[in-house]
Amino acid sequence: MGQIDLSFITDSWCVQHMSTHMRSRAILSTVVLILVLLPLTAVDVGAQGTNEPPTLFHFYQTDGDHFDEVLTVNGTSSVPLQNVTWQVVNISLFDQSEVIVSGDFLSSVIPSGEERWSWMLSIDVSGVDCTCAVEVFFDGLHEEEPATIIVYLGQEMATHRPVLSPPEQDLYLLTTGMLHLQLDAVTPDGSLNGSMIYATVCEAPSSVCLVESVPFKLVATYNDYVQITMDATDLLLPDGFWRFTVEMEDRTLKPSNLVNFTIHLDRQAPIVLLSHTLSSNTQVENAAQNNDADVPTTPEHTEIFFIAEVSDGYAGASEVLTWSKTSPSGSQSAFADASFISDSSVSLVPDEAGEWTIILLVRDSAGHLVRSTSSIMVENQAPTVVLTLDGLRVNDGDSVMLPAGDSWLMSANQSVDTENDKPGLTYTWYLDDAMIHTGVSLLGEEVVRLMEQGTINSEGTQSMRIVVTDDDGASNEVTFFISSQVDSMKGSQGLLGANTFTLALVIVLVLSSLLVIRMGTTPPKESLPKWQRKKE
Structure with a gap:
């Protein structure tokens, strides 16, 4: 070129x-x-x-x-x-x-x-x-x-006229110590001696004043540039976003242009209140980080919501919340995305008995970090035994007559426990305190076989017991008494026999006897006349 x-x-x-x-x-x-x-x-x-x-x-x-x-x-x-x-x-x-x-x-x-x-x-x-x-x-x-x-x-x-240059940034963070802002400035005579700056301020979380600006005195020095100094301790403003408008007058009292900048003043950590809801819909505050508070108790596999209330005390404040949980086994993990109701609320369905601790870390936009915890005690619920015989409920202490020779089924698969424990339930069957079967919830052929083998006594009544145990070792049981139909007919076996044919034969004989007796005692309604021959 x-x-x-x-x-x-x-x-x-x-x-x-x-x-x-x-x-x-x-x-x-x-x-x-x-x-x-x-x-x-x-x-x-x-x-x-x-x-x-x-x-x-x-x-x-x-x-x-x-x-x-x-x-x-x-x-x-x-x-x-x-x-x-x-x-x-x-x-x-x-x-x-x-x-x-x-x-x-x-x-x-x-x-x-x-x-x-x-x-x-x-x-x-x-x-x-x-x-x-x-x-x-x-x-x-x-x-x-x-x-x-x-x-x-x-x-x-x-x-x-004098010209005042804006600072390098529009937003400055002040939490502790001193903040120094440099404003380049020129005057017609080339000197800043005798110059003065004047400022107004307003609360402006979005760079827009919420109220009208008011005068504010700033500490400044004048050399080759204007340096404004702010002390976080002595600055007479509450925490928040403050929008400053600054103007400079040279020694001939000619005003400069206006420049603006925002101070994000945050000297205090946010206040965090962590609470939770239990099945009774009561809310418990996490006072004093829950160090001295009583630890509430809830059944296993009950959904609990944890809610965080965070306040930094001024408009425009923002925080980042990080949730995690510690199980009774000591394993710490983050919450899954599906557990979040919102950024400030999570859901927990504990599947392990013991003490659970919820940990919440709150970091505000100024870098202040607050750690808050909440603990709950989760209790394991023992299973409830539901026992049926061919669909009919068998309760603790009931007596059951088992039909001889017919097929039947005794079931405990309707037993109740929390959803996380139900797949791991074990069933143990006892006859007069001797274990006869374990592992399954259904019983039928095993008892028939025991009856045929004579293990179940055909004379008298025996006790039977089922014990249901979950994976935490908690158990419940139902004890009932069984007898066979053979037992109820044993006393008449020598006279009538113990089978259906004998009983039918007896009924037939009885009915026949009654008929003969009735025919023998009832005179005929009509009879032929008897003629007698006269004696000579």
């Missing part, structure tokens, strides 16, 4: 001033002389200008330089400058701005090394008096923040 034609600058001078040709040549000579005498050390506009440029673009000049008739700035760049545009903006009235002049290319761009260019911008500013900002854009669309330098143009001092 070669030298860019500067004839448009000369033409502009001729049209606007119509002075002698010697004056134009004098101006051009002045430009050349300035370029020769410029320092060789580049100054990064991001360090001394009002805005950090988005690219490695440097001004040799510094904020607050004065120019009359011709504004000439130059510097270096480490990126190509073919899309550069620029404008000079009048900011003498800080609530208004006016573009005085603009252009689509620099006056000159000369390669000065590998990936390095020297550039110059020369502008006729005759008759212009202002506090101005020279802005250079790199994308050609003015969508990025420009590289900016503040200059004073002309001799009219009434238009020259």
Whole structure:
């Protein structure tokens, strides 16, 4: 890229001033002389200008330089400058701005090394008096923040005002100790001596004031820049987000522009209240981290909700909650996603008896960390035995007559326990305290076999007992008494026999006897006359 034609600058001078040709040549000579005498050390506009440029673009000049008739700035760049545009903006009235002049290319761009260019911008500013900002854009669309330098143009001092640069950040966190904020500032006379800053403040959790701003006194020192110092201990503001608006007056009492920044003041850890609900819907507060509180008790496999109430004491506060649990066996684990009702509430269905501890870590946006715990005691529930014989309920102490020769089924599979324990229930059957079967909930053929073998006594009544045990060792049992139908008929076996045929035969004989007797005692309704022969 070669030298860019500067004839448009000369033409502009001729049209606007119509002075002698010697004056134009004098101006051009002045430009050349300035370029020769410029320092060789580049100054990064991001360090001394009002805005950090988005690219490695440097001004040799510094904020607050004065120019009359011709504004000439130059510097270096480490990126190509073919899309550069620029404008000079009048900011003498800080609530208004006016573009005085603009252009689509620099006056000159000369390669000065590998990936390095020297550039110059020369502008006729005759008759212009202002506090101005020279802005250079790199994308050609003015969508990025420009590289900016503040200059004073002309001799009219009434238009020259101090300029206060905003701090590097918009938001600062203050929890303990001291906070130092540096504000770059320039004045028309080049000195900050005798300058003063004035501030107002409002609570603004979203960078928007909740109430009207009020004056606030800030501690500041003035050297090459303005340094504001805030002490977390002495700052007379409660915790919260505070929006400061700062203005500076120079020693001639000329006010500067306004700059804003927000202080996030958080000196206290959040207050955390951890509670839980039990099956009775009572709520127990986690007072004093539950260290001295009685540990509540709940049955195993009962759903419990844990609720956290967190307060940092000011609008806009935010916290991150981390939940975990410790089982009676000492294993610590996080809650599954399905256990979360919300960020501040979780559900627990304990499947192990013993003490469970819920751990909640709360970290606020200032970095304060609070640990809160809540403990519950989970009790294992012994199973309830439900025993049926062919669908009929058998209760503790009942007597049962087992039908001889018929098929029947004794079942305990309707026994009740918590859902987590029910799959692991074991069933043990006893006959007169001797174990006859274990492991299954159904009994039928085993008893028939024992009857046939004579293990179950056919004479008299015997006790039978079923014991149901869960995986925690808790058990329950039902004891009942059994007898066989053979026993009830044993006494008449010698006379009638013990089978159906004998009984039917006896009934037939009895009925026959009754019929014969009845026929023998009832006279006939009609009889033939008997004739008797007369004796001679």
